[in-house]
């Protein structure tokens with residue numbers, strides 16, 4: 001994987017060109033490489049060997065505390081020590097001012113080694129990044145700084161038992177805490193009451209405190225909650241209360257663990273139901289969790305969504321890396337598993353030794369499929385991370401374009417690897433035959449761990465609705481046009497290269513078909529017509545984007561004839577021959593506004 005990562009970062013994305021920007025001027029190709037080396041080593045030594053252990057020794061709650069294996073404590077401590085929690089932050093915030101593309105590439109090693117052990121740190125930097133963007137200077141200093149240093153870890157508390165995809169139905173209430181609620185240095189002080197479901201890393205003893213970022217509604221003067229997302233605000237709710245210097249006051253906040261969820265995979269990250277303000281730990285004699293508001297009332301979801309692009313690319317990259325882990329494991333297995341003989345005259349002699357299964361065309365098909373999914377997914381995630389760098393440090397026009405492209409590509413960067421790198425994990429099990437169906441090999445765990453990614457951070461269905469319902473129609477279709485023009489540039493370049501003109505033409509037809517289907521889906525102007533097939537649209541869109549990514553990668557890979565590059569060309573050929581044609585089936589229901597799903601009645605099932 002490292003050779004592919006280096007190829008994509010340097011040969012394809014030209015990460016070194018970022019060094020000319022003032023923000024990254026202190027870095028060099030050597031510092032980039034040393035960050036990757038360090039993370040690869042920590043992941044290999046502290047994470048990977050314990051990935052099975054954290055799956056079998058699930059977090060355990062004894063009524064007082066949650067217990068995690070010692071390995072999780074050691075791994076998270078090593079991660080904190082590496083400074084990666086604040087990798088992309090300014091120097092004066094304790095960071096390294098690393099480009100997002102290098103930070104994400106470095107974090108990829110942890111997702112591959114043990115996605116569940118890596119979860120605590122990923123949530124913490126997401127939480128602290130949000131506070132850097134929306135917190136007051138003191139909130140940044142007290143909360144974000146202590147998270148970046150690893151003294152405290154963080155969570156994201158959005159979901160509730162009755163409000164998952166539909167966050168507008170959040171029912172947690174936040175009421176001003178006393179007459180002087182607005183004079184608190186840490187931010188306007190509220191009392192929160194409600195239940196938050198599925199909260200990852202919601203309870204543990206890895207750090208002395210846990211900083212929850214909680215979505216809640218402030219009731220109006222009539223005591224009622226404002227319906228919809230407009231009523232949602234954001235609060236910092238520490239598990240243990242602190243003063244404005246960041247010192248623990250010794251008081252426990254009124255946040256109680258109601259229970260742990262027992263999951264299919266990702267078991268090494270605790271997953272919790274948290275009760276806020278039920279009176280289990282009264283503060284100053286009163287029930288209600290103390291929370292400090294971040295941003296203005298009613299802007300909670302906007303603040304959260306500010307973070308979503310990076311978080312969703314991160315989820316996609318996590319899915320890619322689980323796919324990569326399975327791909328490498330199944331490749332290694334296929335090389336040493338003897339079974340069966342060649343088709344044709346060479347295999348006629350039953351006394352001849354069996355072939356390693358990697359020699360069979362059908363096994364190569366399964367390996368090539370995995371390779372095209374995971375390396376394509378990695379390229380897409382890194383491309384998006386590179387867009388984040390452009391957004392933050394590029395010239396104004398380039399930054400604006402990067403922002404628009406990111407808006408378009410984020411649902412794909414999140415959903416495509418979640419579906420297809422999960423499929424890669426399924427193929428990795430298949431390559432192992434019966435052994436893949438046992439717990440003696442890791443591939444089943446990779447599949448279980450990866451199954452989460454189509455569910456959290458916006459389900460697959462919600463990503464489709466976002467893409468077709470919002471992203472492709474925003475600004476009169478400006479984002480779609482910009483993306484189409486980028487794809488067309490790649491097609492144009494491919495037209496001049498021997499061997500690439502044909503896939504270029506196939507991609508041009510696919511792009512044209514996608515555009516026509518988009519128009520047809522919206523031709524009645526009725527969202528219920530268009531959006532009934534939002535998921536097949538998402539799938540087709542994703543495959544077109546990945547075909548583009550593969551063609552663009554091939555334009556670079558074809559310059560060299562090493563095995564690495566030859567492998568990239570074969571994966572590109574595979575994707576165009578076996579995958580891109582699938583879009584026809586998906587787009588035909590979209591363009592025809594097929595209504596069977598919409599028409600189906602509950603009592604016909």
Ligand SMILES: Cc1cc2nc3c(=O)[nH]c(=O)nc-3n(C[C@H](O)[C@H](O)[C@H](O)COP(=O)(O)OP(=O)(O)OC[C@H]3O[C@@H](n4cnc5c(N)ncnc54)[C@H](O)[C@@H]3O)c2cc1C
Nearest residue numbers: 156157158159164165198199200455456457458459461462
């Ligand atoms: C292991 C794990 C970790 C998680 N970590 C966190 C966390 O740290 N913080 C946090 O806040 N949340 C977390 N979540 C919650 C996660 O984000 C939600 O599970 C997810 O948003 C879906 O919500 P739900 O489970 O209520 O399902 P629902 O919203 O009930 O969805 C069920 C199904 O209905 C579909 N559906 C729902 N609404 C629509 C619609 N309008 N149109 C079409 N289809 C629809 C969905 O696509 C889905 O297939 C986690 C979940 C899990 C399982």
